[in-house]
Amino acid sequence: MNVLLLGSGGREHALAWKLAQSPTLRKGTDTLYAAPGNPGIAAHATIVPLDATDHAAVVAFAKDKAVGLVVIGPEAPLVDGLADSLRAAGVPVFGPGKAAAQLEGSKGFTKDLCTRANIPTAGYARVATLDAARIALDLFGAPVVVKADGLAAGKGVTVAMTRAEADAAIADLFAETGAEAVIEEFLEGEEVSLFVLTDGNALMPFGSAQDHKRVGDGDVGPNTGGMGAYSPARVLTPALEAQAIREIVAPTVAAMAMEGMPFSGVLYAGLMLTAQGPKLIEYNARFGDPECQVLMLRFAGDLLETLLAVAEGRLADLGGAAFYDDPALSVVMAARGYPGTPAAGGAIGGIDAAEATGAIVFQAGTRAGENGIVASGGRVLAVTATGATVAQAQAAAYRAVDALDFTDGFCRRDIGWREVARERGDGQA
Ligand code: AMP
Numbered sequence: 141m142n143v144l145l146l147g148s149g150g151r152e153h154a155l156a157w158k159l160a161q162s163p164t165l166r167k168g169t170d171t172l173y174a175a176p177g178n179p180g181i182a183a184h185a186t187i188v189p190l191d192a193t194d195h196a197a198v199v200a201f202a203k204d205k206a207v208g209l210v211v212i213g214p215e216a217p218l219v220d221g222l223a224d225s226l227r228a229a230g231v232p233v234f235g236p237g238k239a240a241a242q243l244e245g246s247k248g249f250t251k252d253l254c255t256r257a258n259i260p261t262a263g264y265a266r267v268a269t270l271d272a273a274r275i276a277l278d279l280f281g282a283p284v285v286v287k288a289d290g291l292a293a294g295k296g297v298t299v300a301m302t303r304a305e306a307d308a309a310i311a312d313l314f315a316e317t318g319a320e321a322v323i324e325e326f327l328e329g330e331e332v333s334l335f336v337l338t339d340g341n342a343l344m345p346f347g348s349a350q351d352h353k354r355v356g357d358g359d360v361g362p363n364t365g366g367m368g369a370y371s372p373a374r375v376l377t378p379a380l381e382a383q384a385i386r387e388i389v390a391p392t393v394a395a396m397a398m399e400g401m402p403f404s405g406v407l408y409a410g411l412m413l414t415a416q417g418p419k420l421i422e423y424n425a426r427f428g429d430p431e432c433q434v435l436m437l438r439f440a441g442d443l444l445e446t447l448l449a450v451a452e453g454r455l456a457d458l459g460g461a462a463f464y465d466d467p468a469l470s471v472v473m474a475a476r477g478y479p480g481t482p483a484a485g486g487a488i489g490g491i492d493a494a495e496a497t498g499a500i501v502f503q504a505g506t507r508a509g510e511n512g513i514v515a516s517g518g519r520v521l522a523v524t525a526t527g528a529t530v531a532q533a534q535a536a537a538y539r540a541v542d543a544l545d546f547t548d549g550f551c552r553r554d555i556g557w558r559e560v561a562r563e564r565g566d567g568q569a
């Protein structure tokens with residue numbers, strides 16, 4: 141069966157790498173297409189010039205090439221309803237339609253759903269004016285969290301430790317006309333990501349990870365799309381994972397189905413492990429980046445068969461997802477300047493040397509330059525490795541990082557620090 145993968149990041153490189161290994165993708169017979177792709181994805185897929193915002197073109201391509209599954213990597217085409225256009229044309233697709241993708245696209249939608257379905261989450265107020273936001277801040281006090289409503293690539297959130305910071309955040313946000321915001325209670329605890337595949341009905345827990353959202357070592361500096369991740373996140377114990385699925389994910393999937401917006405795809409729950417148990421911070425309607433990279437190194441099953449079962453509503457027929465025991469860890473190399481304006485065009489050498497250490501260098505913001513691969517985005521590479529422990533996976537990933545020659549790039553040197561400290565048993569985490 142031919143497959144079309146949409147996206148161009150490290151997440152999609154990892155998906156392409158794993159899809160290319162699926163026995164369901166028959167060698168020499170089936171083609172994995174990717175658009176727009178990147179040079180890393182091109183090693184596993186046939187790159188085609190398709191624009192995901194042109195639904196008619198994507199549908200026509202899928203029909204023309206007898207594509208049996210479209211895998212939508214990023215959130216923008218999901219929120220834009222591309223999955224609906226494909227389904228309407230009879231093309232199986234991995235990823236939710238527009239209505240279900242509101243779980244990611246609208247923070248207000250998700251908060252209201254949590255209220256209706258009694259899902260544990262931070263207390264909140266939705267506000268549409270600066271005056272209303274001020275009143276909400278009076279009620280919530282500080283620390284408090286201010287979020288723009290809508291897609292913001294993880295950057296529309298201010299965790300304000302003081303009222304002055306919160307005031308600045310709302311002033312900034314409501315400087316734009318038509319802005320809407322969610323003001324939230326500040327949750328205290330450790331953050332983890334839980335992934336669950338669902339076809340709108342059955343659930344398949346698909347692993348956990350811990351991201352590192354701040355740009356600097358020690359979790360300081362501005363928020364980013366994610367500077368590194370490891371999996372599994374053992375702080376989410378089997379008992380806590382079961383609780384999160386019972387109290388958060390299952391009621392969400394049920395409520396979405398009941399309300400006529402069944403969610404089909406991967407539900408990525410950002411959780412805070414509070415003293416009162418797991419609480420939902422946010423949902424994403426797609427795999428995380430770089431969480432997908434670590435999950436793909438650990439997933440032991442047939443990815444194409446699994447994603448197809450989701451798309452075709454057959455997930456209940458599959459057993460649970462099998463993962464290798466060894467943890468995986470991914471270090472993001474970003475271009476200098478990220479998450480502000482990243483330096484573009486920096487040369488990247490040493491990928492072969494890095495991979496010779498046993499790691500995999502997933503490409504994100506890269507393009508083919510005249511003399512090899514160059515940087516073309518904020519997050520450029522996701523250097524990913526496994527090990528018997530998170531500490532060993534971390535050491536392996538940094539060995540590979542050190543074999544790279546990317547002078548315009550930088551990375552955090554402490555990815556996985558919480559779990560490494562726990563493994564050492566020194567209680568710092
Ligand atoms: P979001 O885009 O909703 O994931 O928010 C970005 C980051 O802000 C999260 O990963 C958390 O680190 C932090 N954050 C969001 N909401 C809260 C909250 N209610 N309490 C504490 N931290 C939060």
Ligand code: GLY
Nearest residue numbers: 365366428429430
């Ligand atoms: N790494 C965070 C995200 O993909 O949203």
